[in-house]
Every structure is written in C-alpha cells, then in structure tokens.
Amino acid sequence: xxxxxxxxxxxxxxxxxxxxxxxxxxxxxxxxxxxxxxxxxxxxxxxxxxxxxxxxxxxxxxxxxxxxxxxxxxxxxxxxxxxxxxxxxxxxxxxxxxxxxxxxxxxxxxxxxxxxxxxxxxxxxxxxxxxxxxxxxxxxxxxxxxxxxxxxxxxxxxxxxxxxxxxxxxxxxxxxxxxxxxxxxxxxxxxxxxxxxxxxxxxxxxxxxxxxxxxxx
Amino acid sequence: xxxxxxxxxxxxxxxxxxxxxxxxxxxxxxxxxxxxxxxxxxxxxxxxxxxxxxxxxxxxxxxxxxxxxxxxxxxxxxxxxxxxxxxxxxxxxxxxxxxxxxxxxxxxxxxxxxxxxxxxxxxxxxxxxxxxxxxxxxxxxxxxxxxxxxxxxxxxxxxxxxxxxxxxxxxxxxxxxxxxxxxxxxxxxxxxxxxxxxxxxxxxxxxxxxxxxxxxxxxxxxxxxxxxxxxxxxxxxxxxxxxxxxx
Numbered sequence: 001x002x003x004x005x006x007x008x009x010x011x012x013x014x015x016x017x018x019x020x021x022x023x024x025x026x027x028x029x030x031x032x033x034x035x036x037x038x039x040x041x042x043x044x045x046x047x048x049x050x051x052x053x054x055x056x057x058x059x060x061x062x063x064x065x066x067x068x069x070x071x072x073x074x075x076x077x078x079x080x081x082x083x084x085x086x087x088x089x090x091x092x093x094x095x096x097x098x099x100x101x102x103x104x105x106x107x108x109x110x111x112x113x114x115x116x117x118x119x120x121x122x123x124x125x126x127x128x129x130x131x132x133x134x135x136x137x138x139x140x141x142x143x144x145x146x147x148x149x150x151x152x153x154x155x156x157x158x159x160x161x162x163x164x165x166x167x168x169x170x171x172x173x174x175x176x177x178x179x180x181x182x183x184x185x186x187x188x189x190x191x192x193x194x195x196x197x198x199x200x201x202x203x204x205x206x207x208x209x210x211x212x213x214x215x216x217x
Numbered sequence: 218x219x220x221x222x223x224x225x226x227x228x229x230x231x232x233x234x235x236x237x238x239x240x241x242x243x244x245x246x247x248x249x250x251x252x253x254x255x256x257x258x259x260x261x262x263x264x265x266x267x268x269x270x271x272x273x274x275x276x277x278x279x280x281x282x283x284x285x286x287x288x289x290x291x292x293x294x295x296x297x298x299x300x301x302x303x304x305x306x307x308x309x310x311x312x313x314x315x316x317x318x319x320x321x322x323x324x325x326x327x328x329x330x331x332x333x334x335x336x337x338x339x340x341x342x343x344x345x346x347x348x349x350x351x352x353x354x355x356x357x358x359x360x361x362x363x364x365x366x367x368x369x370x371x372x373x374x375x376x377x378x379x380x381x382x383x384x385x386x387x388x389x390x391x392x393x394x395x396x397x398x399x400x401x402x403x404x405x406x407x408x409x410x411x412x413x414x415x416x417x418x419x420x421x422x423x424x425x426x427x428x429x430x431x432x433x434x435x436x437x438x439x440x441x442x443x444x445x446x447x448x449x450x451x452x453x454x455x456x457x458x459x460x461x462x463x464x
Contacts (some may be wrong), residue, residue, distance in 0.1 A: 013396035020368035028258035
C-alpha cells in the first residue's frame with residue numbers, strides 16, 4: 001500500500017499537517033477587497049431601487065420525520081428574486097413516482113435527462129415552459145447554491161412516502177415549488193457528481209419526485 | 218435586534234447585522250463581510266490557487282449570501298455560513314475549471330509567489346509558501362478543500378464536514394489522503410519541521426536553492442481534475458467508503 005492509499009492518519013503525516021498549520025494567512029489584496037465591497041454596494045443599491053425584493057423572504061425550515069407542520073407550508077418561500085448564477089443541469093422528472101428516485105444516483109445517465117446547459121443557465125425541458133420551469137426551480141437552486149441544502153441521505157431512496165403532507169425522510173429542507181410545499185433532498189452522487197439534489201412533493205401518501213438538480217462538475 | 222438608527226455597525230453582532238440587512242439596512246451586510254473577508258479570502262485563495270479565480274469566487278459567494286441572507290436559519294454562526302457559501306463556490310468553480318482543460322492550472326511559480334508572499338518575508342518563508350500553495354494545487358479539489366479547512370483554517374473535522382456537507386469520516390479520509398499526497402511533494406520542507414507547531418527555517422541550502430520547488434512537483438502525481446478519489450479504496454479500509462459514489 002502506498003502513502004496515497006493509506007486511509008488513516010499516522011504520525012508520518014503529522015509533519016505535513018504541522019507544515020500547513022504553520023502557513024500564515026495570506027493578506028487580502030486591497031484591490032480585491034475594494035472590488036468586493038463595490039459589488040456589495042451595487043447589490044445594496046439595486047435592492048434599494050426594487051420594491052422590497054428581499055424582505056418578502058421568510059425562513060425555510062427543516063422538515064422532521066413524520067412531523068406535521070402545516071404552517072410551514074406557508075412560510076416555506078425562500079428568496080423571491082434570484083439570480084441563479086451557478087451552472088446547473090436540471091432534469092425534470094415530471095410525474096414520476098417515488099420508484100424513480102432509486103435511479104437518482106444515475107440521473108445524469110437516464111433517458112429523460114436534458115442536455116447540459118450553458119454556464120449560468122438552467123436547462124430548459126421545453127421551450128414553452130422554459131421560463132416557468134426556471135422560476136419553479138429557482139428557490140431550490142438557491143438553497144443549493146448558497147449551501148443551505150441539507151446533508152446527503154445515506155443512499156438514494158427507493159420508496160419514499162409521505163405522512164401528513166410531509167416527506168418521510170431525514171435531512172429534508174422545505175421549499176416552495178409551484179406554489180406548494182416541496183422538499184429538497186440531497187442524494188448521494190453518481191459517477192460524475194458527488195451529490196445531487198431532488199425536489200419531492202407529496203401526493204397523499206405518495207412521494208413524487210418533481211425535479212432533480214445536478215451541479216455540473 | 219437590528220439596532221436603532223445611529224447605532225454603530227461595528228458594535229453589533231454578526232447576527233444583529235444580518236437581521237439589519239434583511240430589514241433593509243444598506244450597510245449592514247458589507248460590515249459582516251468586512252469582519253470575515255480575510256479568512257474567507259484565505260479559504261478561496263488556498264482552495265483555488267489563483268488570484269482572479271479566488272476573487273471571482275469570493276465575490277459570487279458574497280453576492281449570493283447577500284441575496285439569501287433571510288434564509289440564514291441561525292443554527293450556525295454567521296461566519297460558518299459564509300464559509301460554507303464560499304467553499305461551495307470555490308469547489309464548483311474548481312470543477313468547472315476541471316472540465317475546461319484549455320485553462321491553465323495555477324501552478325506558475327511566479328504567479329504563486331505573488332499570491333503567497335508578502336513584502337518583508339524572509340526568502341525561505343516565501344519559497345515555502347509558494348511550494349505549499351503549489352503542492353496543494355496538485356491535489357483533487359475535495360482533498361484540498363478538506364485540508365484547507367482542517368489543517369490551515371483550524372476547523373474541526375465535524376465543522377469541516379458540516380461546511381462540506383459530507384460526513385466526518387469522509388473529511389478525515391480526504392485529509393489523510395491529501396496529507397499523504399502532499400508528503401512527497403513537500404518532503405524537503407517536512408524535514409525542516411522541528412515540531413508540530415513551529416516550523417523551522419527553510420532548507421539548509423537556502424531559498425535560492427529552491428530545493429522543493431514546484432518544478433519538482435510531478436503534475437501527474439495527482440490529477441487535480443479528479444475530484445473524488447475517496448471512494449477508491451483498494452484495501453477496503455476507507456473509514457467511510459460508502460459516502461460517495463454510492464448508487
């Protein structure tokens with residue numbers, strides 16, 4: 001077994017750790033700091049000219065297993081004005097049942113996958129619904145982009161169900177999706193990504209996968 | 218909570234400032250960023266190894282955080298949340314760069330020297346910093362991010378796992394593999410480390426000798442485009458072999 005294969009720390013690598021720890025923090029260049037503050041001023045100015053775009057936001061909450069929080073549905077809206085800057089590959093799993101999620105880990109390879117979008121755009125499943133699709137996904141995408149997506153499930157779920165309108169799964173983040181309560185779930189990744197994100201909705205006791213968001217990379 | 222008008226921004230807590238920002242204070246978020254931008258910059262620079270990429274990633278991350286501040290749930294420190302946004306932005310950017318092979322990797326010694334050093338550093342310190350930064354860039358981004366957070370920024374394994382949205386075992390594995398990957402690249406500097414906390418001066422041959430310089434680093438040693446080697450565990454002893462690449 002080579003050093004690179006060694007799975008656990010041994011004392012032989014403590015010196016590497018010490019070497020890294022001893023590195024002083026690089027100073028932020030003044031021009032980078034100025035540029036960052038200028039960008040934030042521009043955001044602030046843009047916000048000031050808009051009609052309360054960010055104050056309409058209400059916190060999203062973490063849905064607990066078998067926990068019924070009807071009021072949460074009303075409070076589940078997240079950022080309403082979103083500039084989805086990240087590159088994402090979006091697959092619409094419209095109407096597919098929970099069984100579809102068993103293939104979520106390999107969603108990129110599945111037949112319904114759309115082609116990769118240009119950077120900074122969302123894949124559009126069809127031309128007519130393109131804008132609406134982007135809007136529907138924006139909130140979940142924002143949660144993914146800003147690191148608010150929940151930790152990944154241990155494995156891709158095969159038989160998700162709902163109880164009382166709540167998805168029976170741990171580590172679920174409530175989001176609004178098409179005006180209704182949706183559940184953002186982080187799935188284990190496939191061969192090409194280390195994680196994927198899916199939005200589920202509840203139809204009675206049945207969990208339906210509404211969309212899959214796959215970060216490129 | 219957001220404070221009365223006229224309150225000094227620098228007297229408010231991060232959470233108070235974030236709330237003030239959500240309530241419409243035009244200066245509050247910038248103050249939060251000012252407080253933490255040094256460490257956030259260090260994370261971005263060390264993870265990406267490129268000044269412009271790091272600046273872009275940091276700016277993108279802070280704009281996203283600005284827009285989504287109301288989603289901050291308060292179950293973590295504001296600085297932890299900001300770190301998470303920055304780390305995600307850096308990893309995403311590194312992966313996008315990885316699929317654009319025409320883009321040069323940031324391993325030019327002159328560029329790295331400009332990044333890693335400050336005026337007045339002893340020459341050996343400058344060289345060591347250049348070498349460390351160059352060696353880091355040879356690692357897969359997942360290992361690099363874990364090492365930056367744990368070994369360089371001082372986050373605990375659990376905290377880093379939270380930031381990276383993965384399991385502590387996976388972070389430990391990435392750190393271990395990352396250190397193992399760095400070990401041969403930094404061999405001469407390792408030999409100069411007298412104790413875990415205090416590195417001794419550089420190689421006896423002097424900085425001009427550039428003993429462990431980037432030119433000695435084999436770019437094929439580790440493929441920076443390979444973002445997730447953690448699940449390849451030939452002897453099955455990975456502490457968390459199922460975390461990634463699971464079906």
